[in-house]
Amino acid sequence: MKKIDAIIRPSALRSVLDGLSSVGYSGVTVTEVQGHGTQKGITESYRGQNVESLLPKLQLSVVVNDKKINKVIEILIMTARTGEIGDGKIFVSPVTNAIRIRTGEKGDKAI
Ligand SMILES: Nc1ncnc2c1ncn2[C@@H]1O[C@H](COP(=O)(O)OP(=O)(O)OP(=O)(O)O)[C@@H](O)[C@H]1O
Ligand SMILES: [Mg+2]
Numbered sequence: 001m002k003k004i005d006a007i008i009r010p011s012a013l014r015s016v017l018d019g020l021s022s023v024g025y026s027g028v029t030v031t032e033v034q035g036h037g038t039q040k041g042i043t044e045s046y047r048g049q050n051v052e053s054l055l056p057k058l059q060l061s062v063v064v065n066d067k068k069i070n071k072v073i074e075i076l077i078m079t080a081r082t083g084e085i086g087d088g089k090i091f092v093s094p095v096t097n098a099i100r101i102r103t104g105e106k107g108d109k110a111i
Contacts, residue, residue, distance in 0.1 A: 001095040008088040019079035
């Protein structure tokens with residue numbers, strides 16, 4: 001199992017979730033976050049100087065079976081990309097276990 005944390009533009013949420021549905025994911029956690037990438041969120045000018053700022057983004061966390069990982073990443077790129085700076089980033093990390101609280105099922109059966 002892998003956890004995919006995707007930081008995306010808030011405006012991309014609907015198309016990303018629609019895209020993920022086509023792969024058949026079973027759950028997602030969406031968190032409102034603030035962040036900046038390499039441009040340091042510089043968007044505004046203050047007394048003639050560009051100032052660093054944090055921009056609102058959404059973080060989507062999805063835990064998926066290893067077999068789905070490439071497909072999910074492909075869908076995320078397709079649905080979250082505008083081609084402009086700030087489209088976001090995808091981080092992938094290993095997950096050692098998952099447990100469905102209601103049934104006690106573990107591992108792939110629990111996701
Ligand atoms: N190295 C990182 N670690 C943690 N979060 C990051 C990292 N890089 C980007 N992020 C998060 O992703 C958001 C979007 O990043 P962004 O798309 O601007 O990355 P970038 O590397 O600057 O690429 P681009 O040049 O396309 O803008 C940031 O606001 C931040 O929340
Ligand atoms: Mg950037």
